[in-house]
Amino acid sequence: MLTLFRLLSRWPLWLLHLLGAALGWMVFALSPTYRRRFVANAAQAGYSFAQVRAAVAHAGRMSAELPRLWMGAPTPLQWEGSDCVDAAYARGQGVIFLTPHLGCFESTAQGLAQRYSPAHGPILVLYRPARQPVMVEVLAGARERPGLETAPTTLAGVRQMIKALRAGRAVGLLPDQVPPDGMGQWAPFFGQPAYTMTLGARLALQTGATVLLVWGERLPWGRGFRLHFRELAAPLPGDLDGAVVQINQEMERLIRECPQQYLWGYGRYKQPRRDPVKEV
Template identity: 65%
Template sequence: MHSFFRLLSVLPIGLLHFLGAVMGWVTFALSPTYRRRFVGNAKQAGYSFRQVRAAVGHAGRMVFEMPRIWLGSSLPHCTIVNGECVERVFAQGKGLVFLTPHIGCFELSVHAAAQRWAAQHGDITVLYRPARQAWLAKILETARNRPGVQAVPTTLAGVRQMIKTLRKGSAVGLLPDQVPPQGLGMWSPFFGREAYTMTLAARLALQTGATIITARCERKSWGRGFVLYFEELATPLSPTLEDAVHDINVAMEQTIRQCPAQYLWGYGRYKQPRVDPQMSPAAEKEQA
């Protein structure tokens, strides 16, 4: 499997996207559970299947482009739009929290941002959960640590590193629509339905005074590269944790609505949280 990943990492993005789109539709056709979740999540957000059917292929593209992002000798071409808002935050000497939902090539978002700003403002710190499969864990040990990116584990030590990063005026990156382990989130509306939502993103911003910037990295057609969009929150983050978590969910909804055809509607956003012994409720309290 490691050799297969290496092979994919040298193929052109256009070919990877073609293969991925085929795989996306095959998976959709063969998995009733995935198909029901995809259609149900899209309907919850107000979309018919016809409106978001392109997301079926984009889910497969996301899988096939990952080896290229992780192991490729260079990053695919990515145009940055509205990078000025990022530069304003750095110019103020404040920490920055990049937030992106499971949309487009979210793996490329942090690497493209690091390529642009890490040399001047320090590495971007991201959390990762070690893979259960030994072959994948070996790849991920180094894959996400490209120049300018520091990956830390989903432990209390990793969270402390993120706080330290923000306090020195550098940046961190998170996927706030990822369902956290039991005890590390709270129930908050997401497209009108209660979803277990991480509190970490809100806690980091409230505790350090860091600024939140949303990001979405859209794929261009025919393997022509990517476009990375940055935006500031429409309104300041609320001072209370519960309201701040809701503010972030609203921001993620708005980001998704800007490109619903590239969101992972098949992700189990409304699932029950699992128990993670590495990040207990006691660790969550210590974060604060």
């Protein structure tokens, strides 16, 4: 697998995206479970399949571009709305970047690291350790880029994030990812209860860091990615429950900017797994 990833990392982005689009449609055609979940999740948000059918191919592109993003040369990036990032860093209280499973979220962390880490220190990104041994080998060092650090979904990882924020640095996470049992709470997401990560809200309330929204638009024909930055529609409430609900609403707002690139096949409404976080 590692050899395959290294080989694919040398391919041009447009060719990886072409391969990924085909893979996306193949999975959609061969997996009734995935197909039903995709259509149901989109319908829950008010979209017909015709409106979001492009997301089938984008899901495949998301997977196919990973070798290039993890092991290959940097990809072209465009920036939109980044003035709010400069202002957030200037406040000196740390920055929390939140992004849903929309477009290429890997590109957002890499872009921020390239642009801001020389002056503000590395960005720390939360990740879930791989369970399959073959992926452990691939991921070992794959995400280690200049200016980019990773923190596991453990208590030690949470402490890393708090320390980074208190030092005025930035952290990034995907708050629409279903957390393990005990690390979240139920909150509406497109009108349906979803087990929701509380970490982003807790970090903001505990540290006073600025919360910003970001997503990486996948540009056509392998031209790279456009990073979109947004401020919150309103300040987060001072209570955890209210903050978690608002973060879900903010994720919905981003997704509605480009529903054709959202990962509708993700099991957003599934029951959390019983995998308690252990302190390491």
